[in-house]
Each structure stands twice: as structure tokens, then as C-alpha cells.
Amino acid sequence: MSAPVPADAAVDEAVAALLGEWAPRQRWFAHKGVAAHVVRIERTPLDEGGVAQLVALTVRSGEGGEAAQTVYSVPLTVRPAPDEDLAHALVGHLPDLPGGPAWVYDGPHDPTWTRALLTLVAGEEGAGSATFGAHGTSADGGLPIPAGARTKVLGGEQSNTSIVVQAGEGEVPLIAKVFRVLSAGDNPDVVVQTALAAAGCARVPRPAGWVDGQWTAPDGSRAAGHLAHVTEFLAGSEDAWRVATAAVAAGRDFTTEARELGRATAEVHAVLAAELATEPATPQRLGALADGLADRVAWASAAVPQLREVAPAAAERVEAVRHVRDAPALQRVHGDYHLGQVLHSPARGWVLLDFEGEPLRPLAERSTPDLALRDVAGMLRSFDYAASSVPAPDEASAAWGAACREAFLDGYAAAGGADPRQGGSGAAALLAALELDKALYEVVYEARNRPDWLHIPLGAVQRLLATG
Template sequence: MSEAASTRVATSKSKTKSTTTSTTMSAPPPQTSSGAGAADSTADGAALLSSLAPLLHAWLPGQRWFAGKGQPVTRFSLVSATEILPVSSAGTGPGLLHLLVRAHQPGLPANAPGDCYQLLLGVRAMLPPRLAAARIGRLQDGPLAGLTVYEGLHDPRVAELLLERFRRPGPLGPIRFDQATAIPAGLAPRVLDAEQSNSSLVYGDAYILKIFRRVFPGTNPDLELPLALTREGCRRVPAPVAWFEATAPQPVTLGVLQPFLRGARDGWQLALGALAAGRDFVPEAHALGRATAEVHIALAAALPTPALRRSQTRQLVDGMTERLAAAARAVPALVPYVPGLRTAFDAVAALGHEDTGWAVQRVHGDLHLGQTLRAEDGFWSLIDFEGEPARPLPERRRPQPPVRDVAGMLRSFDYAARSHRPWNDEWAARCRAAYCEGYAQASGSDPRGEPELLRAYETDKAVYEVLYEARNRPDWLPVPMAAIQRLATATD
């Protein structure tokens, strides 16, 4: 995140095609707009997907943002297909297909929808050598037989086209492009190679475009919350410049264009640099605590702040307990610690029976050092408000106690310290204290004043980390397991 004009747009507007199937996001699929080609059909979409399926079976599970690792894909179904840039009949230039595709995997009820993924596929007769690494494969049959498809975002001509679509907002089949402020033309694109659950393009060091890969019905918090914070005048979050979405039967956020904070460095790299140099990170942690509190204050002003009552506390605890049980089934190393970890959740449940009315509000939802940027003048910003991508969108949009974000950042300081050799436990403890002190100065409320809730959220986060590392980075599993051992024996 610290890194995000084609003249053929008029042609693509006049020739836009859109196909949909009866597969839905949770209701009927997006419908073709009146400007789309009338000759398209469900059969065309089915033929396209059938020809792509063998390539997708091999390519999709290997992508960093594919959520269903460890399970085979049994079949694909098409939600929508939009030809953003028509394939050249002479094969002299790229075409661009926008697809929303469901990947169906074992373990779900027969009628349950699979995860829906957004694909931007370039199509060429011949792939230039510079795009060889982006190659998905050559189609053997179907409407694009004999052509090569590839990851379109790696093609500068395709990336330029996307920016041009934002510059000229409006509908394109089942997709709509919206703009908040004017965007200049002619900005050179580049793809960010950093590991992340989505994909990002940077345009001329001026803007960053985040493409959501696994998409859900509803407005993504990474658009919703920055827009709300912008309305409140909060400067801690880059304001959305433009965005695009599937438009029916309800909005499905596909991507967001924001200012690129040139020269800013993310908190994770800064923390690791401090550890490597033997430097303290206390001033930075304190300032970051203040920044977090300012964002929470602005979110509370912009959006509803209900109280967490007994039934909701029970629901919260049940969710944490269920996630612990599921993680223990998947990661046997967690099993011996389950009884101790459950005491953290039981303590919150006990307070809930006393009808403790914790204040809840919209929060970041996945806050850690890698979701922060510090400018050259020392100003901290918070980014990536999508929440934990593995969790359902309604859950990510649910109001939560602000201490949830605090717990995530405290875990991140511990992660940084554990990632360094030798492990510097005192460094992490000083950062954790400074962060809470900075938060308290800005908000008037010290998050350590709610120890039961803080421990429960830290525990829930560590359980999430264990499951994530076991599935994606087994070499990192000892990092959250060290926290599991501590949290399982904690008394407050």
C-alpha cells in the first residue's frame, strides 16, 4: 500500500459487451446496462467460462489473494463478464475482460455459493516477452480460441485504460466508475509486488489503485470508512479519489483509487529498522497511538455508536470461542492451550452478565504496523480499512469496541520484536505501553483500563494469526504461538 490514457476508451464504450449467468452474489446477477451489446447471451458467458476453466484451475489457487488454499476447486461459475477493452480482431493490441467468478470448493453445502473473485484478464494473440511472467495460458476452444490470456494489471496499456475509465466516470455494462475529484491524464502505472490479499497499481507516484480480489455484496469498508472520515475532516486517512463497483442488485465494491503518499514508509518496516539498529521505537509508538485515537474519535462522530449489551456480548464471546475451536481443529499445536485461552473469553462473558455497556463503533478491524504510514515529516496515517479479509463482510462492518484495534496493534509490536533475532521482549513492552499512553492522551481513555476486553481481543487475534501462519507461512507459526503461551496463562 505504501507504493498504488488510453485513447481507445471511446471504442470500448461503443463496443462494450456484458454477459451474466444465473449464478448470483446473493440475489440475481448484475444486469447488462442499456449501453451494452444486445447480442450477448448466457450461452456466450458459459462458453467463455468453460474455455477458461482449465487455465483457472491451474492458476487461481496459486495466487496470493486466493482464500481457499488447501482445498481443490471443484468447479467455477460465472457471475458476470464485461469486455472493458474489445479484443482486436487483428490481434495487434490487448483486450481486457473483467470477470466475477465463483470458485466452488468441498466442505460447503450444495447450495452454498463459492467465494467470488474479481479477475482482470488481458487477451492477446501473442504475449510480448515483458509480460511472460503474467501469462495464464492459451485458450484451446471457446469464443477466444487460439488467444492467450494473462494477468491484465501487469500490462501498462491495460493499467492506463483503467485510470482513463476513472477519468471519465459512468456505467460500463454491470460496472460503474465514480469520481470524487478530477484526475490528470498520462500517469505511468506500475504494479506493486508486495504480498497482500488484493492487488495494487501506482500511477505516477500520485495515486494508488487497490483492486479487491475476493469480493462480497455490499460496500467495502475500505471505501465506506475513508469517505466517512473525509466528511469529518480527519486527515489521518487518505481520501478516496475514485472507485468502481458492480451496481446491481446491490453495490459490490471492486476497487478504490486514493492519493499515493510519496516518501511515506510503513510502520512495520520502520519498526524492523529500529530493531536492527538497536533503537527504541517509543516516540513512534506514542505518536501512532495518538493517530489511532484520532481516527476512532472521527469514526464515532461520523457513524452510530451503540452500546454493547448482554445479548451482543454473548454473541461476541461465542464468535471468539467458535474461532478458537475451529483453529484448534486445524492446528493441533493449539489444542493444549485451549482451556487457558477460553478463560479470556469467559471473563468477558461474566462481565456481560453484569450488563456492562461497552461502547461500540466502526473501527479499522485489522490494525497493525503494516497498515500505517509515516510521512517524512513524522505524520502518521492509517490505511487499508478493509478489515480481516477472511471474515464475512457483515461481520467486518459490525460496530466493535475500539479496543479491538488497539489489541491488533499491540500484537503487531510483539510480532516485530519476535521477528528480530535475538528476541527483544522489553522493546515490545515499551512500545505497547507508549502506544496506549499516546492513545489515552488523545482520547481521554486508556485502553488498558478494560483489561478483560483487551486480553480477549488479543487472544482472538493471536488465534487468527496461528491459523493464518499454519496455512500460509508455517515458518512463522512460532511467532503467534509464543503469544498463545503467554495469553493462556495470563490472569488479567
């Protein structure tokens, strides 16, 4: 007769099986459409009652040489009875646990879990152990954490989960972003926004604090990094994507707003260059960048068959980066810049968000100095998306997008940013390659997540290769 399974191990096994079915269906799951198997689960309570739990789930996606292991943060609340208010967030029911039945909920939707997280930040407290756990930090001079606040999860996010913390009278509302894919190292969303705010830059939300932690990496080693970031929530603001697409639909000029957005972008780049490390764009670094861009061409063309015919021309375009001799210095950048990453505040104008970088890039790569023109390329691509958002894009919508692109570059150059339209400047070759690189990323993303949108970046790739 075999020995009985310890109660904690039995609970872990049951929760892991439940999450193995549930997690791949979530928007933040990174490897959709392939076989997924849970390799490891780590759990620890965040509150005294053990209702709020911190969970790290290691998942192997794919098979054979294509298999990849990813560690996900899967916050949970576990309750001995169902909660009707959380029915929409039910992960599953476990009727046969050693301690009795349990109802498992997606933690960010449960105010109990969010309050436990904010308690760590406010008190700079820890939970769990030195091998698996979390610790909160309040930002120096940052915003206070409201007590007993109401919470609401924002919809529409692709790779993380954000929780709005409604404040009481006289308190500043907050937003807590929970990072879903865990990577060892400092998350640039925390590092970059904190540096900008500390320098007095009003183009980012003010910080309140963050939570970091430690967990088991896929190779079995100990990993440490950020789990969540808590900042000011700009109530009453509108994201630039909605503002821009409304203008497209109404046939309304958007060049004034685009010009101001260019100025705001250049201001942020200037502060980042002054406050965080920069590196000269040496021939060796440009060569490495060209190699990375070439790898993107190969990756994208292998992932999406429609790109294979244009791969040679794309490879030639990015090779031009290797021969630029007057490139601006490399610096910290946004890394995934588009209209959806910007808010318009009636009091503060354009405010930039989400400095985490592209979700598909390794964290170490997203944290290294880069060309500020990568952000410029991202926003130019976003104007193309906005122009294509109307039901039947035509010459008028295309002209709208082209006018916004020029206005954005006008504002960027007027505020001190490198103007890629300047005659004889290597910035033109750099921007062309980076805009193509962004479009290739978009092709792969849309093919995997939104096939109905695939024609937008595919058309951009063809257009970018036909010009210049």
C-alpha cells in the same frame, strides 16, 4: 451429431479452465491447499477493443460438508499476440479459440487494464450489463484521475492487488486497490476512508473514487458491491513495519514513534465515532461478542492441533467479556490493524490504510460496529511480531516490544482513547480477550500461509493465558 458450442461459450470454457489452474496458486486465493473447481465464469469487456476484461470466477473449494464457494475478481487482458513486456504476468496461452489464439495476462500488470478502470472512475461510466458489470464513481471533492499514467503493481499483498498510478508533473500519484474476493455489500475500506477524509481527517489517504459492480452470487442470486478503490498514493513514505523492524535490528528505541502512533489511532477512532453510527455495548451485545469470541476459540483449536490443550483456558478468558459492565460504545473500527497498515509520511506523520477488516471474516461482520479496543489489540500484537523479527529474539527484543506496547497505550490514552490499564476498568478484560482472539486468528493464518512464523502467535497465546 451434437450442436456446435457458441463461440462466446467456448471462450468462457477455455478461460475458466485456464484460471482453474492458475488462480489457486495466487497469493490472494483464499482456500489454499484444498481441491478447487470452477463453478461459474462471467466476463465482460471494460474497453472498446475488448482487451481489458472484468472477470468474476466462482470457485468451489474443498469437498463434502467442508466445501465453500467463493467469487473472485480476476481482471484479465486478452491479446491476439504475445506481449514481451507482460511476460511476467502471463496467465496462459489459448491456441485453439474460435476467433484465433489468445494470450491471457493478469490485468493489474497491464497498463491497458488499469487505464480502463480509471476511465470508469474519471467519467463515472459503466461497462457490462445490469446483471454483470461495473460502474465508476468519483469521490466528492476527491483527487483527479491522471491520463496516460504509468502503472506498477505493488508486491507482497496477501488478499488484494494494488496498482500504483504514477502521475505527471503537478499531479497527485494514486493507488488503485482491486478487491480479489467479491462479497455483496459496501466494502468498509471505501466507506470508512471516505467518511474520515470527508470529515477532514488527515490520518488517511485522500480519495479519488471507486468502482462498484454486480455479479452472480454462489447461490445464483444477484450480488452487488465494491470492486476497486482509488486513493492518494503517499510517495516517499515508509510503512511502519519496516520502520519498526529496522529499529529492532539496530537495537534502537521506538517508544516515541509508538506513542505518536497511539495518538494517531485514538484520533481516527474519535472521528469514526463522531461520523459513523455507534451502538451502546449492552449486555446483549457483549453476550453476542462473547459468543463470537468463543466460536473463534473453537474454530482455531479445530484448525490447529497445537491449540487444543489451551482451548479450555482460552474459552474461560473470552467468557469474561460477557460480564463487563462498563464497556465503551461500539463503533466503526479499522478491523485488521497492525504496523503493516500504517505509513509514516514526512509531511503528515502516521497515516492509516486498508480499513477492509480481517480477510477471513464475512463482509457483513466486518462492517458492523465493534470495540475500538480490537484495533488496540491488533497493534499490540504487531509490536510482538516486530520484536520477534530479528534472527534470534532475546530478552532485549522482548523488552523492546513491551516498551512499545506501553508507549502506544500511553499515546492512545493521552489522545482520549480508553486506557485498559486503568484500575477497575472493564477495558482490561475486553483488551485481554481481544488480544487473545487476534493471536488465535494469527495462529490459523500462519499455519495456513507461513508455517515458519507459527511460533510467534503460539507463544503469544501461551503468554496471554498465563497473565491476568
